[in-house]
Amino acid sequence: EAGVAQSPRYKIIEKRQSVAFWCNPISGHATLYWYQQILGQGPKLLIQFQNNGVVDDSQLPKDRFSAERLKGVDSTLKIQPAKLEDSAVYLCASSYINSGNTIYFGEGSWLTVV
C-alpha cells in the first residue's frame, strides 16, 4: 500500500514570496490533515478535510495560508506571502473516516524562509 505522498520535499524561499505544497493521501482515506511542525515542537494542526469539505481550520492563519482539496483526494497548501516564522516542516496526514486511532503521515515538506 502506497503511503502519503508529499512534494516538494524541500523548499527555500525569500520572505514575502509564495509557496505551494502538494499532498496525495493513501487511497481510500477520506480524511486529510495538514500539520505544521516547527523545530523542537510537536506537529500542530493547520487544517482538516473530510472528503472535500473543511472540518477544522481554526488554527490556519487565513491571512496568508490557504488549502484546498477540490476532488476529495489530492490537496494543496499555499502560503502567500511567507514570513520568516513560517519556516517549518509541513506534514500531510490521512486516515479513514471514523478512524482517529490510525493516522498516517507523509515524509513532510521542509520550508525555509530567508
Add this chain to the structure above:
Amino acid sequence: DQQVKQNSPSLSVQEGRISILNCDYTNSMFDYFLWYKKYPAEGPTFLISISSIKDKNEDGRFTVFLNKSAKHLSLHIVPSQPGDSAVYFCAAVYSGAGSYQLTFGKGTKLSVIP
C-alpha cells in the same frame, strides 16, 4: 495551553534495557492516545495506540499503559535496540462533533546506546 505534555525532552538508555517514555494530558475527553516515532528528515510513523477505555495495549516490544485517573500514559520498549533511537511523540485524539482532532506533545528524543 498545552493539552499533551512530554516533560522529558530526551532520554538515554543502554541497549537491551527498558525505555520508558512518559506523557501527561489535561483533557479528560480524549478518546485515543497514539505514539509516533520520528527519524530525522522523515515524517512521524505510527507506532501504537490505546483507547481511553483500556489500560494496556501491547505490540511486540512496545507496550502502552494508560492511567486515566492520573491522566498519564507511558510507552515501554523492551528490550531497547539502537534502531529505536528517534523522537517519540505522544498524541491524543478527540472525536467530538464527528471530527478527529489530534493533539501532539513536543516529543522525547530517545537515544539507545549500544
